[in-house]
Amino acid sequence: GDSVTQMEGPVTLSEEAFLTINCTYTATGYPSLFWYVQYPGEGLQLLLKATKADDKGSNKGFEATYRKETTSFHLEKGSVQVSDSAVYFCALSGYSSASKIIFGSGTRLSIRP
């Protein structure tokens, strides 16, 4: 069945460092890909998404490109801030609003001032 594999954490970086969190997926058809973020004490929020190959999702300085040839959707940010400390989930779903989301296991990111 469909699945998502993401980089295990925790990841600790200094402020202003470059961030990459790797994510690869296995799916039949053409899934939509997502990154969700869970800040401490808060609910799950959509960070960015891409719905077809070569699409780039971006938000709050984060970017991820849908790479069908490598079945990957790596999350990147050029300069992280302390406020980016959170748990990040890579996820996929089918094309319709009726499709369940399949999540990776999450990567905890901590940013040192």
Add this chain to the structure above:
Amino acid sequence: GAGVSQSPRYKVAKRGQDVALRCDPISGHVSLFWYQQALGQGPEFLTYFQNEAQLDKSGLPSDRFFAERPEGSVSTLKIQRTQQEDSAVYLCASSSTRVNEQFFGPGTRLTVL
């Protein structure tokens, strides 16, 4: 407008007790999903409703888990004879038919002693 709300936010149950978890989706959202998130893991799909119809319950882990949405709005997830392995955060999400994006509630943290 209001987002997805869930109640209670925290629930402690003794092993063998029945619990009921409530979800109020965003007004007008046709689709409603329940997920279970164990500690340190990504959310896992439990069940899906389109209006009042439960179209997919393939993720429910046992027949002790039951969900309903009788009027196509509020949903209740019921767990009978709770076990320690049921301890998790239960997330509810809703989406409209127009956009393939799920909006998540804050979750109910269930602890079974």
